[in-house]
Amino acid sequence: MRTIAHLALRELRRSWIRNLFAALAVGIGIATIIASDLISRAITEEIAESAEGKAITAFMSEQLDVGLTAIGLVITVGAGFLIFNAFAMSTTQRREDFGRMRAVGMTHRQLLLMVLLEAILTGALGIVFGLLAGVGLGRGLMFLVTTTSDVFNRFGEVSLSPDRLLFGATVGLATTIIAALLPAIRASRTPPVAAMRATSSSGRNLNQYRIAGGCAILLTAMWIFLIVDPPGLWILPPWSSYLTVALIALWLLCIGLSLPAIVGLSGVWLRRPLTAILRLPGRLAADNLRRARARVTFTLLTLIIGVAMIIGVTGYLGYWFEELFFRNSERSLKENPGMGFFPLEIDAGLQAYEDVFDFTLTDNLIAEVEAAAEGHAAVVQGYFVLAPELSFLGEHYFSFIIDPHSMQQSGELFFTFTYGDWPHALEITDKDCGLFLTPTVAQKNNAWLYDTIPIQTPLGSLDCTIAGIGPTFVGASIISDAGLTAFNLTAPVTLSVFPHEGEGRDEILAEFAAIADRYTGVWFTDLSQVSKMQMEAMGTVRTMMSGLLFLAILSATLGVINTALISVSERRREYGVLRAAGATRRQVSAIVIVEGLLFGLIGAGVGIVVGTGVVVIHIVVSGGSVFGYPDFPVWEVALASIQPALTRGILALVVSPMLIALASWLPARAALRGTAIETLGRRETPL
Amino acid sequence: MSEIIETNDLQKQYRMGDVVVEALKGVDFTVHEGEFVAIMGPSGSGKSTLLHLLGGLDLASGGEVFLADRRLTRLRDTAITVMRRRHVGFVFQFFNLLPTLTAAENVALPLLLDGQSVKESSARVTETLEQVNMGNRAGHMPDQLSGGEQQRVAIARALVTDPEILLADEPTGNLDSSSGEQVLVILRRACDAAGQTIVIVTHNPTAAAFADRVVFLQDGALVHEILGGPFDVSAITEAIAHVNV
Structure with missing residues (x-):
């Protein structure tokens, strides 16, 4: 084994440029995987202390993690091809050397081991580089984003996750070994006479x-x-x-x-x-x-x-x-422009979450808004929860809890039926817990219209029936208000107001803005602004x-x-x-x-x-x-x-x-x- | 006959690791036009180095090489290359055909490098391939040819520009005796019929016997020569024994 390791090291040293490039490529992939974890966790950790805060910010974190990790994995797979190429070409070139080694007594297995060891050492070098560079890349990207983005303008302090480190190292090593396996097997099959025969190719096939x-x-x-x-x-x-x-x-x-x-x-x-x-x-x-x-x-x-x-x-x-992503919301906001009350200044990006621990609106505000809206506008109370079964992307994409009747009155911003209709949906939600999902989330649960899905809540499992399937606001699933008790929620995070047709929107806007002014920490804005913030994110x-x-x-x-x-x-x-x-x-x-x-x-x-x-x-x-x-x-x-x-x-x-x-x-x-x-x-x- | 190749005090040194090897130690050597010369000597005596220097494939460390009245050691690389392309043909022990080109395309290479079109060169390529009995294998790739056939294609490539000088480094070293003899017959014919000057490096007394003159090299210096060939193989064997190489 020592001799094999010695020979592998010799070869690595002899072709150091080629191996360094291969190692760097693996390293870049791993660095991206590490950085994506750092960035995504830095969004939720320390910033969002409360459950509601985590529910609101987790989707950004989830999107980043899924997207960036995917890129990291693709880069690593690309590096795998590079390693495959490099080793395939190198083993073809070294055929005579392999023949000589076989001629002096090296077994198939020893030869296979030698080539694989070269690959593993190359991969290991890449992994070390990737782990180190990943931290720098993550921190560098966060710095760059905080200085340029209006939304991602604050990140929490996070340390490296051992799980992600292990994941990155495993992916790197596995990719390297898989990529080098075929060339290594081919090399191990080299007959001793290859030392005496030059390879040639006519290229005809x-x-x-x-x-x-x-x-x-x-x-x-x-x-x-x-x-x-x-x-x-x-x-x-x-x-x-x-x-x-x-x-x-x-x-x-x-x-x-x-x-x-x-x-x-x-x-x-x-x-x-x-x-x-x-x-x-x-x-x-x-x-x-x-x-x-x-x-x-x-x-x-x-x-x-x-x-x-x-x-x-x-x-x-x-x-x-x-x-x-915004296809429906853009259209419906144009048709029925709504406005909303929020417990923090959404425009300020992640900075807004600093020192905010209560993400709910007060009963007084709700009562005042509902009284003012009576007969002029529909009011939708919005609650944010994390229900992994209903997550549109990964496990941490938020879901809404909304009263379906108010949602019906609000137009098509939150939900549009592709499958199902309001009469049937309301029949379900008036009796029990109902869900309004995108086809992706329904498919994720192997369920379809009118099927029941058990949702895990803080108070145990809650059976909810799919009342409608179609596009939802930014892909988030919607649970009917029957979910409020199960998720232990008492006050909404948002109040959205949609003026009825023919009502003077400007007057209503002024009236509600005046209400918002009387409550500290309440931010009132046009909903298109929220949509814009989402787009910016x-x-x-x-x-x-x-x-x-x-x-x-x-x-x-x-x-x-x-x-x-x-x-x-x-x-x-x-x-x-x-x-x-x-x-x-x-x-x-x-x-x-x-x-x-x-x-x-x-x-x-x-x-x-x-x-x-x-x-x-x-x-x-x-x-x-x-x-x-x-x-x-x-x-x-x-x-x-x-x-x-x-x-x-x-x-x-x-x-x-x-x-x-x-x-x-x-x-x-x-x-x-x-x-x-x-x-x-x-x-x-x-x- | 006038001299077509001449070397004066030709020297070549190499570094192999920490050791400086004197491959040629001041060789004075002359070849006349239309002459067939064989260079013999033990491994490491400097035979191939001498041949490479004569053809401008390598640069001398000292001394002079004159090739067809041109002082090779004074020429720039491009001029040497063009001269090699037009006036010198090279044959190697391991054929050195380009694996991705057919036999005909390998033969055409020096003409194409010299700016001829495929159309312009095709008649000459066919003629040269016929000359080495490879006309029927023109479209074959090198790995579809036997060693002897590959060497004949290599000779055709060396002859296609109708060079004054043909240099061959162990041209039969990688062939069986029958193929080797075919190659030597072709070289001899090129010398006799076309008046081309042939210089070969060989270990093989049978190959050397085809030459008009055999020179013996030992430790980078010319030590002996025999004249009056073609020879009996026994004459070569005796000469080898005489100079103890």
Whole structure:
């Protein structure tokens, strides 16, 4: 074992740049996972002391935690591909070394262990870096957000959570081992005679074209189906989720399987124009693309994943925040603009929670408002609770408790029926506890309209019947007022007032503002202001996610540079042969640069297609089913959501080719610096 | 016959770890136009280094190399490369074909590097492949060819520009005796029929027997030569025994 460890360490030292890049990529993913936990806990801890405060702030914390952790996991998975690439290429390169080791008596198992140990040590380095950087990243992001956001302007002091540290370390290590396993197994199967045989490849494989052809037919059929009969218009949960996952899997699988053929065909199609423009370097670069498909595909994978991730996440955020989340509330606030009383100044963001321990409105205020509203406006008392069963996102998204009769009078702000109707709903809620849920929450409980769900409350289990399914205000579930006793609530957190049709809104607004002025600590505002605050909060979440996407770009860049480095070192001999056959350094450099540009263009292009496809499939298949929006314009929304992502995609299309060309050219330049015979691989140093 | 290759006091030193190795210690060596010369010597005697310096693949530490009246040691890298491309053909022991190109494309490489189009070069490529009996394998990839076939493609690549000089480093070192002989026959024919100058490095007395002259190198210095080839293999064996290399 000592010898194996010694050999693994030697190899790590020999290829330290490659391993450092792989470790950094893992580290970035883990750092994001750690930072997301720190940030999300810092929102609720110390800031929201009371149960109501926690209920109100927990949703922001939950959104951030889910969103940022997801990005962290995606970055880590991307790092996994980088490790897979790096080890797959490295083990191919070291085949002769493995053959020699086998020849002198190393067993399959020892060889497997050696390669896995190299991966584990690389991963461990990444984990240590990630754990340290995660704290810095979390604190840095919080500082940045507090100085720029009107909502997230105060964070609590939190220490690292041992659970999250363990989670991050486990994810990092598991990703590393899984990623390196296949190359390690392949290495362990190296026969001793490999030491004597040079590897070669003709790059011909007709099967790849057959597979690609089959995939093209399948995908064409899929897109025709999505265009002709978008499932988002008719599908119900949970089938929307199943179909989304199935079609995205088909999309990714087909693109993945077709990638070698795509690379090969690009080489065929680009050969003529490249030869015309760049003569031999263009021709050789196009030919290499076609014939070295396996190597090129490996090199491109990291870039494709990076670009697809950026396009996918940006597009998904656009869909979620711009098209889905506030769709109903914006419309209903326009139709029936309400106003509200709150126990704290919502406009002040998280700062408002400082030193506020009582988040309820007083009986006197409620009585006065209800008296003033009599005959002119509907008053809705709003209570906030945390019921994990009803959480729209994760376990800590808040739910409302609202009297359904007042909710009915308030218009469509809080709830709109997609399934069910008011007469049936009120029949339920007048007798018992009723629920108004989005399809997502109903699906989460494996329940549907008129089914009963047991809700855990401080006073035990409470059976509630689903009285209606449809879009709710910001996705929060609504429990009828029968839940008040079970949750031990005596006073509401908000009072929303909706003037009846034909009533003078301005006069009512002035009257209620005057009432609010008489109560200290009560804040009265237009409800659109609350909606705006929600949007601002979402905007900050989105900005933070975009910020972390930068780390994803960094991780992808490391991957690209790494594979380019390995690729150049693998092809050093080839450059030497070209030099010996009469190619000048400039000609060889031109080939390397043109190849890099082609890799970048194809990688970014395929990445854009993959990412766009994932987002469009998701929107067209799921549509508004998460919230239960009827008649959701799936294609219109899909195209609108993907637009900002495509802007980034175009940037990737410009930057990636230059980046890969540079990443390939720099080591190639170093390799070409010596004489032709040195480039061919002689190890002595000339004097 | 005029001299086409000449070296004066040619020296080459390498550093291998902490040790400085003197690969060539002031070699004076001349090859005449149309001559077939074999360089023999034990491993590490400097044979390959000498060949690399003659072809401009490597740079000398001291002394001069003249190739077709041009002082190689004074030329810049690009000029050396262009000269190698147009006037020198190289054949290596391990063929060094590009694995992603077909046999014909490998052969065409020096012409394409010199700016010819595929169309312009195709007739010459076909002719050269025919010359080494590989016309029927033009579209094959290197890994679809046997070692002997790969070496013949490599020779075709070296001959395609019709160079004055062909340098071969152990051209039969990786081949069976039959394939090796085919390669040597081709080289001999290039010398006799086309008047090309051939310099090969070899350990193999049978290969050296094809040459007009055999020079022996030991510890970086020329120690002996025999003239009047092609030889009987026994003459080479005797010479080897004589110089004790």
